Amino acid sequence: MRDVLPDIEKWRARGEQVAVATVISVIGSAPRKPGAKLAVSEKGELAGSVxxxxxxxxxxxxxxxxxxxxxxxxxxxxxxxxxxxxxIGLSCGGTIRVFVERLDW
Structure with a gap:
């Protein structure tokens, strides 16, 4: 979360809604590990990657x-x-599960 937190704080300071997507599980080969995050602002700005x-x-x-x-x-x-x-799928052959939630703070 550290890598996306500065952007989240900036967007929230502007009064924007933010959603965070988090990789919660990986089976087999995948480009990111559990815990990887992608933050998305309501204006479509991005931080991180899943x-x-x-x-x-x-x-x-x-x-x-x-x-x-x-x-x-x-x-x-x-x-x-x-x-x-x-x-849509992973070219590396693995499976990932991603949880997406809105930050309401």
Whole structure:
């Protein structure tokens, strides 16, 4: 959280809503470890990373929804037998779970 905290504090000081996405579990190979965070401001500013890019757009979209509605989301990204190239997934073959919540402080 240390790496995203200065940005969060700056955005909150401006009165903006903020959502934080946190990697809560990793199975197999993944670009980030549990605890990795991505903060998103209501203006779309970003700090941190949860995937190194491969699922970041989907996480950012979820964070925008969480900011708007206040309801946390639990996301899972990975490869399964049902997956195809058009779906979002990790190119490294692992699975990650990401919890997205709005900061209401």
């Amino acid at each position: 995937s190194g890019g491969c699922v970041e757009p989907a996480v950012i979209h979820a964070a925008e929804e969480v900011i708007k509605h206040g309801k946390p989301q639990l996301l899972e990204f990975g490869i399964s037998e049902e997956d195809n190239l058009a779906q």
